[in-house]
Amino acid sequence: MGPSGASSPPRPQSWEAKASPRQAEHSCDWLVVGAGPAGIAAVGKLIDNGVRPGSIAWVDPEFSVGDLGRKWRGVSSNTKVRLFRKFLNGCRSFGYDGERARFALDSLDPQGTCLLENVVEPLQWVTGNLMPKVKAIRSEIAKIESGGGRYVATSPWGAVRAQSVVLAIGAEPVGLGYPLPRIALEDALDAGRAKRAVDPQDVVGVFGSSHSAVMAVRNLIDAGASRVINFYRSPLRYAVDYGEWTLRDNTGLKGATAEWARTKMGSVPEGKLLRVDASAEQVERYLPQCSKVVYGVGFSPRSIPVEGVDLSRYDQRTGVVAQRLYGCGIAFPERVVDRAGNVELNVGIWKFMQYLDRVVPSWLSSSVGQSVRPAVKA
Ligand SMILES: Cc1cc2nc3c(=O)[nH]c(=O)nc-3n(C[C@H](O)[C@H](O)[C@H](O)COP(=O)(O)OP(=O)(O)OC[C@H]3O[C@@H](n4cnc5c(N)ncnc54)[C@H](O)[C@@H]3O)c2cc1C
Numbered sequence: 001m002g003p004s005g006a007s008s009p010p011r012p013q014s015w016e017a018k019a020s021p022r023q024a025e026h027s028c029d030w031l032v033v034g035a036g037p038a039g040i041a042a043v044g045k046l047i048d049n050g051v052r053p054g055s056i057a058w059v060d061p062e063f064s065v066g067d068l069g070r071k072w073r074g075v076s077s078n079t080k081v082r083l084f085r086k087f088l089n090g091c092r093s094f095g096y097d098g099e100r101a102r103f104a105l106d107s108l109d110p111q112g113t114c115l116l117e118n119v120v121e122p123l124q125w126v127t128g129n130l131m132p133k134v135k136a137i138r139s140e141i142a143k144i145e146s147g148g149g150r151y152v153a154t155s156p157w158g159a160v161r162a163q164s165v166v167l168a169i170g171a172e173p174v175g176l177g178y179p180l181p182r183i184a185l186e187d188a189l190d191a192g193r194a195k196r197a198v199d200p201q202d203v204v205g206v207f208g209s210s211h212s213a214v215m216a217v218r219n220l221i222d223a224g225a226s227r228v229i230n231f232y233r234s235p236l237r238y239a240v241d242y243g244e245w246t247l248r249d250n251t252g253l254k255g256a257t258a259e260w261a262r263t264k265m266g267s268v269p270e271g272k273l274l275r276v277d278a279s280a281e282q283v284e285r286y287l288p289q290c291s292k293v294v295y296g297v298g299f300s301p302r303s304i305p306v307e308g309v310d311l312s313r314y315d316q317r318t319g320v321v322a323q324r325l326y327g328c329g330i331a332f333p334e335r336v337v338d339r340a341g342n343v344e345l346n347v348g349i350w351k352f353m354q355y356l357d358r359v360v361p362s363w364l365s366s367s368v369g370q371s372v373r374p375a376v377k378a
Contacts, residue, residue: 024158026135029055029367031153031162033141033304035127036066037087037349038329039168043130044091045356046166049364053093053133057160059153061140063131065123067170068349073117074190078211078239078254082110083350084119090353093133094126113255119349144325145307151325164324164367167311171299171330176207178283180293188216188294194223198292203227205290207278209234213296214265215257220294221272229286231278236261250336250344301331316345319359326363328352 030051032042035058047053064070077084084105088096103122108114130136139157144165146152153160173185183204187193189212198204202225206216209232220228238261239252246252253261265273276282287293303311306325314321316335321327333345334355346355 025161026057026137026158027150027161028057028135029163030166031057031059031151031160031164032166032168033059033153034066034168034170034329035060035063036168036170036329037068037123038170038331038352039066039166040094040123040126040130041087041091041349041353041356042166042168042328042360043134044093044126045353045360046364047093047130047133048091049360051364053130054135056134057137057162058131058134059137059139059141059155059157059160061138063127063136063138065120065127068116069120069124071186072189073115073120074192075116075215076256077113077116077119078257079113079348079350080110081105081108081112081114081118083348084114085110087119087350087353088122088126090350090357093130095129096122096126141304143305143307164363165326166363167304167321167325167327167331168329169302169304169331171301173212173295174298174300175295176293176297178205178287178293180205180287180290183220183292183294185212185216185294185296188219188296191219191222194219198223198225200224201226202291203229203289205229205231205287205293206296207231207293208296208298209236210251210296210298211253211257213294214253214261216294216296217265217273218257218260221268227271227289228273229290230273230275231283231286232275233278238262245339247338247340248342248344249338250347251342299330318362319355320363324367326359328356328359 030046032039043056043058046056088094105118105122137157139155141153141155144151144153150161150163151165183197187197198220204220204225206213206228217228217230237248237252238258239249239254240247276286309322309325311321314327314332319326319328319332329352330347333347335343336346337343
């Protein structure tokens with residue numbers, strides 16, 4: 001377990017022993033690790049709920065909107081523009097209201113989808129607006145220990161001592177380890193980079209039938225690969241928008257990718273695209289024809305060693321990982337059951353914001369003694 005307000009765990013010996021005299025130190029009430037969309041929302045919601053900005057430390061190696069900013073800019077969104085706008089306007093402390101006219105996102109059709117770079121641009125602006133208000137530290141947390149009733153997060157920058165910690169550290173695409181050159185998912189999902197990743201003689205094996213896998217299939221065909229062989233475990237499934245709720249909201253194909261799969265995928269000549277089930281026999285038969293592979297088979301949460309805590313055992317309704325240690329974003333998604341009874345993990349930036357709206361007040365009420373101002377309304 002993490003630090004407890006009631007009984008203080010012993011001071012970590014390793015930290016005292018390892019700290020170099022020149023390393024920086026900072027003490028705060030709240031430490032937010034990660035500056036992707038979930039970390040941005042966590043900082044914003046803490047402030048909206050009355051936490052003094054000066055009592056928040058925010059750590060990220062780049063502050064460039066996380067993986068959304070670094071890897072997925074050129075990807076077409078599966079979310080409607082209106083939900084990105086709701087995210088940007090859903091947090092008073094973002095200060096976005098007066099700035100929105102600046103960004104292309106605000107002139108796009110609210111019911112349409114867009115390139116993710118359209119939402120990265122205003123999110124980068126929001127990041128720049130929040131950074132000077134909090135203690136922003138460009139670094140990477142290497143481990144978190146408990147000491148003196150606080151968490152002690154160490155990084156190349158130095159140590160941050162915090163009463164409470166929010167982890168918003170994102171997730172990495174999973175691989176399957178076949179012995180073939182791998183095209184990174186972020187390259188396969190970006191039409192421009194996909195062109196550079198394939199040669200005309202390449203036969204590319206794409207594993208998966210998710211949104212990412214189908215987008216990779218499309219891009220690689222458009223990029224001029226000689227052939228794409230799509231190994232799938234489950235059939236293509238589409239999200240269905242019923243207005244008040246969406247069937248397969250997190251797992252079904254949406255937007256331009258769904259449209260392509262519905263209307264164009266069937267007419268790609270078999271010479272260019274072959275879809276086979278990913279059984280051992282089919283993989284054994286067709287994988288030797290491939291010169292490169294792409295894995296669109298899911299994401300695995302990033303991790304940080306936290307003394308005495310197993311991050312995978314977080315509460316999927318409240319984000320509580322341990323006492324005063326919380327998780328949000330794609331690394332700690334909320335478990336939801338839709339109206340048809342399907343169990344899904346909620347991933348998407350507007351969902352992160354709605355989740356934080358619900359859980360942050362309860363996180364704050366377990367953080368007695370911290371510096372909290374009266375809440376402001378979003
Ligand atoms: C291909 C693709 C398309 C998507 N499309 C959409 C979409 O259309 N709409 C939508 O709403 N969502 C979409 N998503 C889902 C989701 O919004 C993104 O995955 C989003 O980037 C997740 O945000 P995050 O903040 O949880 O994680 P990330 O964006 O990964 O950010 C995590 C941050 O934490 C930092 N970090 C990690 N470890 C440490 C450490 N030890 N110390 C300090 N910092 C650390 C990382 O460097 C990174 O900056 C998409 C996802 C993918 C993969």
